[in-house]
């Protein structure tokens with residue numbers, strides 16, 4: 245049960261979560277690519293992918309709908325595409341607007357909200373958090389039935405947990421005391437709105453030429469109309485995140501801080517009753533079994549100038565020191581996270597920004613049985 249392929253079978257939603265910069269976007273794209281190559285209709289929702297990676301997939305623009313990645317792109321990269329790969333780069337603001345548009349009972353209400361100044365400020369703030377729009381989009385795509393699997397990249401947040409809490413935080417905010425007070429018939433909004441002659445607002449209006457009072461009135465009236473839809477959706481999202489057909493992969497690098505966060509995230513998943521699919525340790529320095537010569541054995545490298553040989557051996561020694569550190573971190577992670585056989589991706593030369601790089605990462609992710617160890621050995625020093 246330890247190969248990734250087994251862990252992902254029958255899963256309809258795969259969420260790659262983890263600390264900032266560890267390789268969530270790379271892993272999500274590579275997983276989606278691999279599942280699509282095997283024959284599934286797969287959609288990957290990426291968040292802020294590196295420009296060149298987005299180019300490689302042909303998703304240069306922020307969008308609210310996925311696009312099919314042309315099979316022709318994979319020609320010559322050693323990957324036979326038997327299914328379909330769809331990809332999008334999430335545009336949080338547009339996605340949030342579309343959600344409001346869908347929840348509004350009619351076009352007039354929709355336009356009233358979308359054009360409302362207060363909504364625009366608020367929606368930029370909510371969309372700015374990215375986590376909610378990401379899960380909202382996931383929910384819609386899943387319900388659409390268009391894909392066999394959806395792979396969700398998660399936003400680069402300092403705290404990976406923001407993502408788990410997103411539905412709760414948004415409904416908490418919408419249902420929160422502050423807003424209830426504002427929305428209540430006797431609340432602030434009613435008072436402000438009710439008293440058409442509010443001195444503050446009329447002065448503000450005169451000074452700024454902005455009819456804030458009316459903006460507020462429209463905003464609160466319209467918001468109360470979509471509030472139920474929001475609650476329902478947030479509940480649906482929570483259910484989807486906890487569904488047995490969903491799986492969370494925790495991505496980490498073998499460094500101390502991301503590793504500690506991976507452990508923390510694993511605990512939170514357990515507490516929240518959300519399904520854990522495994523640990524992916526990326527950018528690992530893999531150690532070869534035999535001990536190579538140390539930096540002082542320059543003579544041991546035939547065919548190299550002694551100075552160059554010394555440099556090469558020094559680099560090798562550094563790599564092996566990192567390798568020893570990584571091995572220790574991974575051993576500790578195995579126990580702390582409860583994954584006896586995490587999926588390892590070696591630290592590759594250069595960034596993973598093109599299809600060749602993605603194909604290589606995907607090979608490590610999708611290798612099975614003895615091939616897995618063999619591939620890792622090829623990357624060892």
Ligand SMILES: Nc1ncnc2c1ncn2[C@@H]1O[C@H](COP(=O)(O)OP(=O)(O)OP(=O)(O)O)[C@@H](O)[C@H]1O
Nearest residue numbers: 264265266267268269270400527590591592595596
């Ligand atoms: N195995 C690897 N070897 C070498 N470079 C890698 C590897 N995996 C990822 N990278 C590079 O590391 C950088 C960060 O990767 P990525 O963008 O996937 O991380 P992320 O977790 O999505 O980051 P963020 O939290 O900022 O969204 C990228 O430049 C990527 O090309």
Ligand SMILES: [Mg+2]
Nearest residue numbers: 268269291292
């Ligand atoms: Mg990313």
